[in-house]
Amino acid sequence: MLNAMTLRRIKMAFVPPKESYPGKVYAVQIGSEQKGVTVGGENVLPFHAFEGITPNRPVIAYEIQDVPPNDWPEEVQKPYKDVSNDPVSWAKFCQDTLKAGAIALRLMGTHPDRENRSPEDAAKTVKDVLASIEVPLIILGSNHAEKDASVLVSAAEAAKDRNCIIGKAQEANYKTIAAAAMANNHKLIAMSELDINLSKQLNILITQMGFEKERIITDPMCSALGYGLEYTYSVMERIRLAALTQNDATMQQPILGDVGMYVWKVKETQASEVDVPQWGGLEDRSIAWEAATATALIIAGAELLIMRHPAAAVAVEKVIEELI
Amino acid sequence: MLIIGEKLSIIAKKVREAMIKRDKIPVQEIATSQWKAGAGMIDANIGPAEDGGEDLMQWMVTTIQEVVPLPVCLDTTNYKAIEAGLQVHNNEKGRPLINSTSNDPERFGMLELAAKYSSQIIGLTVGKGGLPADAEERASLAAEIMARAAEYGVPLEDVYLDPLVLQIATSQDHALKVIKAVRMFQELNDPPMKTVVGLSNISNGCPKPLRPVLNNYFLSLLMYEGLTSAIADPHEVAPTVKTIDVILGKTLYAHSYLEM
16 A cells, blocks of 8 residues: 555656757747737747747737728628728727737738739738737738739838738749848748648748748648648648757748638638527637637647637637646 | 768878868868758867877867867877867867777777766777677677766767778678668667767778769668768768658658758
8 A cells, every 4th residue: 555655755756758859940020129029939849838948929910901801701790890991990900909919911902803902002001001000910912823922012112121921922922022021121921732841842942042031931821620620730730840859940930820711711600500500609600610720720830820700819819828 | 860071081181281280271161061061060080199189189179160060079099189179179069079989998088088078979889809790799899888888977878889880892791780780789778879880981992983872872771770970971971861861751851852
């Protein structure tokens, strides 16, 4: 029989095994010195603070658009209905009322199949938004490789020296966008489509242009819960393992999860309870869908999230608070 | 895998002359070029250096570390020169490596230095009795060296076992024995023992055009068996090291992996 003394000794003798890793994620600072944020900087797997250093918590950027969000589902239009007609009031609402730590402006209106707004229009929107907020800004194109090249060049110039993140640079257009980000002192999102080797290759190509590897944010492409989330999860996890365990300098960039855009187009965030009663109420369900997707990705290794619904963002902040 | 740049050796005329004249420029050029080609450590081979070895090794270590952010592999049989080198070695650039001890009692002093300066050390698997006959004899010499290291207070993870590569032109059967020894060395401890080879010795005495061919293919086989490090010419072996690391899954593949 073990007596209490022996038991205590056994307990005291137990030291949980600790992994240590040769690599470290780059700490990337965005925005101004006073109101800016830093992502990355850890030398351990996500939330393994007990094994090393995790100097910065994951950051959630609230997504806004240059045009009204008519393409967003009803549920996620609602919280912004009074402000989303104008990107400036929308941005201010996110910063002042929702206390967003960062804002992601998607220049959706520049897409040729949408309003086809010009690079000059985009530049003006960027300037107006930047003039009205203090938190860091992420500037995103409309995901049209060709149009993005011209739009993001103008946007990068309009935001010169404001230390924004410009994106997304892809295999087809990275040269122009990376050059614009470099010339105007911005950080850059390098996006590849769920392919770990291409993700690494794109980082190498951008670095070979003279763009510092410590100024890149990697976007391995997001996917929503139920729609390939496990692929995104695996790729992110593999990137982190290469960064930490193999000390791969081409994979040590912070990772972006562009969550909102992928979540708010699946049917689970749109089908009404009347049509699918077994799925429960639409509002709770759609918010939970975005929160669950985002939570999975911060656990896989994402340090920066772009999200849409304020309630989902708040839920994820709570998870971060508990895990950190 | 760690490449220990072999080019700063007294055997090379240019290096020998620079050592005699204390001319920093050629030494620093060679060190820098090896670092850029992928060396993670620079070997400083000053030979037996019976006269003035201490001063020469100190000069080599500081001259090399002035220009590259790497540790130095101190390569001489002169015990005092090793100690002198360890005294000036900048450990912020990585821990030094003593080249070498063996199972010859005359070389045990090197273990004492490794313990005193917290240096890593190469254990060459030879003893007083001449060259090892096969892999098994190499492994038994390795076990002796490990026991000796423990006795002197050198942690086993600081010991790099060297199976002694022999010339293929004169000792062809030893090539395979060396490969087998690298596998056996790792089984002598958990975590596995570290290993190192003087790679280009395999092609010593062979026609010049053949040397890189022999060195690179031999290195591939050794890496497959888990070799930790090689004293080699980084310009010559870097593509092999990078490619085998990719094939073995130690580096993530990307189209430009050779350029990294």
